Amino acid sequence: MVRAHAGEQSLAAAGLDRPGPDPSFDRFARLVNRHLGVSTALVTFVLRDTQLYPGALGLPEPLQTERRSTLPHAMCAEVVRTGGPLSFADLTTVPGRPARDLVDDLGIRAYAGFPVFDRDGSAVGTVCAMNDLPREWTDSDLDTLADLAEACSAEIRLRQERRRAQELQELALQAGHRTQLLLEMTDRFSRATTIVDLVVALRAFSAQAGAAWSGLGLLDATGSTVHLVNELDGVPFPERLRLDDPLPGPQALRTRTPLYFPDGRALLQDWPAMSRWAAPSTGALAFLPLVADDALRGLVVLAWPEAREVDADTRETCAALASCVATGLDRVYVLEDRHRVAATLQAAMLTELPTTADLELAATYATATGTDRVGGDWYDAVVRDDYTVLMIGDVTGHDMQAAARMGQLRSMLRTLAWSRDSSPAALLHQLDHANHGLALEASATVLVARLCRRSDPHVLTWASAGHPPPLVLRRDGAVDELEGRPDLLLGIDRATHRTDHTAHLDRGDTLVLHTDGLVESRGATYARRAAQLRTTLADLSHLPAARLPRALVERMVPGSQRDDVAVLAARVRR
Structure with missing residues (x-):
């Protein structure tokens, strides 16, 4: 029964080891009956201790319905064991248990069966013709059974190949799914910053x-x-x-x-x-x-x-x-680690704001959360005898190199503002030349504002190198965005013409300068965010100047912060 056991595994792998009728194999049984005119026709699968009849015609009940039996020495098992055809005209003359089983249990007198083979060449079942009366099997009868057995073998092999193809497809899908999952995991975790x-x-x-x-x-x-x-x-x-x-x-x-x-x-x-x-x-x-x-x-x-x-x-x-x-x-x-180092470097380069008799100065610097995006933004203020110079900028880049360039650019502008009595446009022009001449070659947006304290109202002169426009929070809570087309960024063309713009600040008015991190946001246009900033600034008009910059950041950039932000406010004392 070794070959039957190997066939049993093959049938199980193809899903053919369960009892019940099968339309294709029932068709083979009908063909046997039609061509040979026998009382019973079967397609059998022989397992270790069971025979299945997926194709059957003429079996007595309950075998015809249940399609299985436990005849341990049935004739079909002999066909599978030997791997060759068997035919008997009268089983009552044949010695041995298999013949007696058919005669005694099923009333069969004549038997002819041919083996059915699986993909590996193992006999797994039979196509057989059985008659309730003795019958001499002609060569034509046996040739017909042989052809039908070969066709039945082809059907089994086809199903096995189909099942194998399905298994390979499932394995490929599983492998593809695992690969896709690994790619998704790698991408998701590589983007985690906290x-x-x-x-x-x-x-x-x-x-x-x-x-x-x-x-x-x-x-x-x-x-x-x-x-x-x-x-x-x-x-x-x-x-x-x-x-x-x-x-x-x-x-x-x-x-x-x-x-x-x-x-x-x-x-x-x-x-x-x-x-x-x-x-x-x-x-x-x-x-x-x-x-x-x-x-x-x-x-x-x-x-x-x-x-x-x-x-x-x-x-x-x-x-x-x-x-x-x-x-x-x-x-x-x-x-x-990089965030801590850059933030420490940034904080070390941002000096305290000076105290003036005519202005309340306040500022804040907020680093991006959970990344090393820090180091490009800065603010500063220099007090001269008759005026105060306010500066804010954003160096391209968000890392320690950007922080280092920012420190150099800020120091140069601070020195120029202290040592030269120049307008904001002239200071930006001189800074751009120094940036190139000293081979710093930093690109940055910068806004310089000069508030003259000798006039009432204060005269504001300002110039912008590609920086967001200044805002003025009026004493009555209205917010003005100062008009004036910004000039080209620093570090692009040092021959660029720089333009001064002017405005006036009354007592109680507040000048607000900020970097683009305050208004840039995914999913919202710059114009929409700029309008939101003006509305928020008006809502916070009741706050003292010292609290205004931090409150603006908290309201405009809640939760996770993608970019660093600097805000500088100067309120004309009442």
């Missing part, structure tokens, strides 16, 4: 592994403790773990090997100390160490709502997820 971004991405992609809950634990600076940074949404779990704790999470960290448990029972069997947080009814759990560049970063915990075996596909997804989280953590840490 721990919060990582947690959000982790929750999104843990669902791809079927997990309902996920937790992220970060290794502290000492390398001895892991702190859970997000809750597992109702799954009890310790918020802090030491690496020497007798728990699965620390074990995964110590060995740098993932641990998987199909349910709470298996977890508690290996780790009884987890009984404080888990029960036998707890679903499957995974503890995934986070390792990047051979350095341990933390731990991901995944929890499923039900018990389940964590199969190879799920483990591959979990491994990819842990790798992406670890790499994302490294990137977040690098960005945080």
